[in-house]
Amino acid sequence: MSLLRIRAGQAALAHIERNGLSPADIAAVFGASGAAKWLAIYGLDRAIFSDWLAGAPQPINLFGTSVGAFKLAGACRQDPAKALDDLAHAYIEQSYPNGFSAELIDIETQKILDTVVDTAGVAEILSHPVFRYHCGTVLAKGLMASAGETPQKYAMALAFALNGFGRNIHTSRMQRVIFADDRADHTLAGRDAYVSHRVGLNQDNLRAAVTASGSIPVVMKGVSDIPGAPLGMHRDGGLLDYHPVPGNVWQGDGLVLYPHFYSEVTSGWFDKYFFWRKTPKALLDKVVLLSPSESFLASTELGRIPDRRDFLKMQGDDVTRQRLWWDSANRSLELGEAFLEMAKSGNIASIIEPI
Template structure:
């Protein structure tokens, strides 16, 4: 059984087939939104950050939204393996025995954040010798910015309906905010139709930025007026950059490594409901997309990728959900081992597929 599927954009594919893939080739690493889905590749991320990329010496830009922002913060810790272990543990051990409320979800979210951004973590993330951390939020406008849940629901329903007219239809209700390492080279910036703001990260706004990046409308509180950012309500960056597309926000040399739970990249959160809308290949030209194979996912006890909706599917049976999620997380360590073996052997060129 093949454990991994590796796909690459045109330029990345040519590079791998002629020169292979080494840590020195990587200019950026992207992290997708997806909540519990991340557990399916936790072990892959752990191997990449704690073992493979330790041999990189060039600056590498990291950019993620929602859980992608959380995991990349963990990757910037001195002991990235421990940080990612603790993030996976905190995510799986969430519990909502008396139902869901924004206040309770906020408490659990702060526990997740504590696992990767404690007092020591602030300095480690902002001063990592190689990684330049970035995360994205959406600066909400109109009804989407309101605290009223009913107004947010209306805004989301309208945004869903209008999304059929094209990805750029939401420019009046969403702006992109990229919170960036002060040392970053500026290659991460908005490059599509959306207004984008760049805000320098510091010890006083890092936690708020990551919290905002994962603040799902309707079910979670937004984060208002983050220090240094444009005034307003910050919500989940995945609304706009669900699986952040490098061509929309990045323009640089080198390759973009993209550990992903899917073998496809879906641009915005609303786009996932429009199956015919595909990310243009040109926007993935330098991307190396690494994901679990379908056969591997089928071999897990859950039989698929973990999903946030499992909280509802298995509500009242936390032990079952946790057992299944722990199995997915532990099995994902096999993905990390498989990647390291491929990278060491130089055989990636023989299995890589075109995007």
């Protein structure tokens, strides 16, 4: 059974066929939104950040939204293996015995964030010798910026309906904010139709930025007036950059490594409901996309990728949900081992597929 699927954009594929793949080739690593879906590749991320990229000779930009921002924060800790272990544990062990509310979800989210962006974590992230951390939020406009649940529901329903007219239909409702390591170059910046802001990260705003990056509208509170950032309500960066597309936000030399739970990249959160809308290949030209194979996912006890909706499907049965999610997380360690073996053997070029 093949565990990993490896796909590459045209430029990345040509490079790997000529030269193979080494840590020195990587200019950036991207992390996608997806909540519990991350558990399917936790072990792959663990191997990449604690082993393969640990001794990279060049600075590497990291950019993620929502859980992608959470995991990349863990990758910037002095002990990334432990940080990612703790993050997976905290995510799986969430519990909502008294039902769901924004207040209860916020309490659980803060417990999760304590594993990667506590006081020590903030200092380690901002001073990491190799990684330059970035995360994305959406600066919400109009009803989407409201603190009320009903206006948010209306705004989300309207955005969904309008999305049929194209991805750029939301430019008046959403702006991108990229919170960036001040040591980083400016290869990460908005390159599409959306207004984008760049904000320097520091000890006063990093945790708030990471929190906002995962603040799903309606079910979670947004984060307002983050120090140094544009004034207003910041919400989940995945609304605009669901699976951040390098061609929308990045221009630089080198390759973009993209550990992902899917073998496809979906630009915005609303785009996932329009299955015919594909990310243009040109925007993935330098991407190396790593994902679990369908046969591997089918071999897990859950039989698929973990999903945030499992909280509802198995409400009142945390024991079963947690057991299934732990199985997915533990099995994902096999993906990390498979990647390290392929990288060591140099045979990635023989199995890679074009995007």
